[in-house]
Amino acid sequence: MDRIIIVYSLTLIILLFIITFLPSTNAATYNVAAFGAKPDGTDSTKPFLQAWSLACSSGKPATMWIPRGTYLLKKIAFSGPCRSKRVTVQVDGKIQAPTDFWFVGNSGSWILFQGIDGLTINGGILDARGSHFWNCRRYGANCPQGATSLSLSSVKNGIVNGLISVDSQRAHMSINGCNNLRVRRVTLIAPDQSPNTDGIDIQASTAVTIVDSSIRTGDDCIAIGPGTKNLMVQRVGCGPGHGISIGSLARSPNEAGVEGITVKDVTFTGSDNGLRIKTWPKPSNSFVKNVLYQNIVMNNVRNPIIIDQIYCPGTKGCSNQNSGVKISGVTYQNVHGTSATPIAVRFHCSATTPCSEIKLSNVKLTYSKQPAKSFCSSAIGTSQGQVAPRSCFY
Numbered sequence: 001m002d003r004i005i006i007v008y009s010l011t012l013i014i015l016l017f018i019i020t021f022l023p024s025t026n027a028a029t030y031n032v033a034a035f036g037a038k039p040d041g042t043d044s045t046k047p048f049l050q051a052w053s054l055a056c057s058s059g060k061p062a063t064m065w066i067p068r069g070t071y072l073l074k075k076i077a078f079s080g081p082c083r084s085k086r087v088t089v090q091v092d093g094k095i096q097a098p099t100d101f102w103f104v105g106n107s108g109s110w111i112l113f114q115g116i117d118g119l120t121i122n123g124g125i126l127d128a129r130g131s132h133f134w135n136c137r138r139y140g141a142n143c144p145q146g147a148t149s150l151s152l153s154s155v156k157n158g159i160v161n162g163l164i165s166v167d168s169q170r171a172h173m174s175i176n177g178c179n180n181l182r183v184r185r186v187t188l189i190a191p192d193q194s195p196n197t198d199g200i201d202i203q204a205s206t207a208v209t210i211v212d213s214s215i216r217t218g219d220d221c222i223a224i225g226p227g228t229k230n231l232m233v234q235r236v237g238c239g240p241g242h243g244i245s246i247g248s249l250a251r252s253p254n255e256a257g258v259e260g261i262t263v264k265d266v267t268f269t270g271s272d273n274g275l276r277i278k279t280w281p282k283p284s285n286s287f288v289k290n291v292l293y294q295n296i297v298m299n300n301v302r303n304p305i306i307i308d309q310i311y312c313p314g315t316k317g318c319s320n321q322n323s324g325v326k327i328s329g330v331t332y333q334n335v336h337g338t339s340a341t342p343i344a345v346r347f348h349c350s351a352t353t354p355c356s357e358i359k360l361s362n363v364k365l366t367y368s369k370q371p372a373k374s375f376c377s378s379a380i381g382t383s384q385g386q387v388a389p390r391s392c393f394y
Contacts, residue, residue, distance in 0.1 A: 028062040030055050032071070039069025039093060045076050056082035056116075063088040066124065070094040075107040075147070080116035087116065091124020091163075097149075101133040101169060105144025109151035109174070119158040126150060130167040134194050146170040146196070152178055161185055171198040172217065178205040186213045192240040194218035199241065202228050204256065210236060217241045221271070225249075226286060227256035233263045243273030243301070246291070248311050249325050250284035257287035264294040268337075274304040275335075277327060278311040281350070284324035291330040298337030298344075304365050305332060307358075307379070309350045323350040331359040339365050344372035345389055347379035354378040363387045 035047035048064075048071075055062035062084045073095050095111070097104055104110045110128060113119060128149045136143040146169040152158065153174075158181045165172040165188045172188040175181060183200070190197035199215035202208055203225030209232045215221040221238035224231060224246045238244060244266070246258055268274045275293050279286075298304040307330075309323040327349065344365035349355035358381030365372050365388065376392035383391040 028055070028058045028060055029065055030062065031065045031067065033067055037066075037071055039071055041070070041072055043074060044071040045074045048073060048076060049078075052078045055087050056080060056084060058084045060084065061086045061088070063090050066091045066093050066095065068093045070096050072096050072098060073111065074098060075104045075110060077109075077112040077114060078116075079114050082116055082118070084118070086118040086120065088120040088122060090122045094125040094127055096127045097129050099129060099132070101130070101136070102144060104147045105133060105169060107147050108145070110147040110149050110169070112151045112153065113155055114151075114153040116154075116158070117156040119155055121160045121163060123162040124164070126163065126165040128166070128168045130169040130190065130194065130197070133169045137195050148172070148174045148201070150174075151176070152181065154178065156180055158182070159184070163187075164189075166190070167194070168197050170196050171201045173199070174201040175205050175208060176203055178208065180207045181205065181209070183208070183210045184212050188213075188215045188217060190217045192218055198223050201225060202231065204228070206230055208232070210234075213237075215241065220245045224258060224261060226258065228258050228261070230260040231262070233266065235265045237267050237269070239269035239271035239299070239301075241271050243268060243271045243276050243303075245273065245276040245278055246288055247276075247278040248280055249278070249286050249288070250280040250282045250323055253283050253285060253324070255284060255286040257289070259287070259289045261291045262294070263296070264292070267297040267299065268301045268304070269299040270301070272302045273306055274298050274301045275332065276303065276306045276308065277330070278308045279323045279325040279327075279350075281310050281312055281321045281323045283321070286324070287326040287328070289327075289329045292333065293331065293335065294333045296332075296335040296337075298335065298339065298365060300338050300340045302340045303346060304337065304339050305335065305345045305363075307347045307349055307355060309355075310348055322352040324353055325350065326353050327355040329357045330355070331361065332363055333359075333361040335363045335365065337365060339367045339372050342367050342373050343375050345374035345391075347376045347392075349378040351378050354380055356380045358393065359383070360387045360391050361385050365389065
């Protein structure tokens with residue numbers, strides 16, 4: 001009897017070892033190299049699409065694998081829906097755009113994932129080689145519109161993990177119409193003066209989380225657009241760039257609102273703005289509500305806290321109007337650091353739709369080792385704890 005028990009126990013141990021440590025046969029991996037992708041500068045667009053087609057149509061969890069090396073891709077779209085319930089894109093190498101920016105410059109998106117439920121993108125480097133495009137924008141009369149490096153459209157239950165994106169033509173990443181998406185440990189880099197190189201643009205999306213990331217670009221670190229709900233941004237380093245912006249809103253009168261935004265444990269360094277809400281001074285049914293900024297550090301930021309409802313670059317037919325966007329329920333809690341300008345807190349709200357329920361709690365911002373100033377127009381709110389500069393609510 002003892003011998004039977006011992007044999008049975010050993011059998012269980014062996015089975016446990018197999019289940020725990022040996023690769024599962026209930027998975028499939030498709031190496032782009034097996035379809036002709038070569039890390040030598042030749043166009044790998046077709047092999048990537050072939051590998052994706054098999055991974056997406058697999059009846060079991062599948063991985064599209066990009067090994068070490070540099071692979072050239074032109075405009076490409078990875079589309080669902082997928083038969084596989086979980087498709088992983090494992091990028092161990094670098095993906096590079098063509099030197100000639102016209103190959104992707106009019107496409108809107110360089111690399112697009114769309115209509116997928118259960119997508120994971122792991123690791124990798126995206127190099128859009130945007131410098132020639134930026135120069136065209138600065139000095140040329142005939143330039144394409146530029147492309148976002150990585151676009152996620154109608155993606156559900158997704159993860160983007162460990163991605164590095166450098167020198168995007170325009171935004172590094174866009175998130176549009178997505179639900180339950182987690183972005184973590186990404187690094188987004190473009191020079192300070194590179195035009196319109198936002199880090200992450202978000203709109204019409206719900207339950208997006210951005211954590212443990214570094215964004216150093218020439219425009220907004222994160223731009224939060226119409227229809228964004230329940231967004232969490234945590235442990236992100238931002239700067240240079242234009243800060244974390246809600247908006248701009250009210251480009252059109254019937255835009256969806258923004259609500260349920262939390263930004264916490266974020267550090268801004270040398271950015272033009274820190275925590276910014278911006279709306280065009282135009283009629284609008286849109287709104288911004290239930291926003292929490294918590295545990296924020298400002299290092300030499302030009303506009304650490306700003307609500308700008310007279311945002312009208314180039315005075316494009318809107319400078320004499322008032323914004324219809326209703327801003328309410330915005331809390332700034334534990335915001336400390338230094339301002340690069342005398343006015344560290346600026347609330348320029350709509351004269352016809354004043355900001356309301358603005359709360360300042362334990363805010364301490366200085367300018368050149370001296371007290372900073374605040375400015376308020378049509379802003380209604382309260383302050384508690386230590387608040388410097390003094391609040392100017394009415």
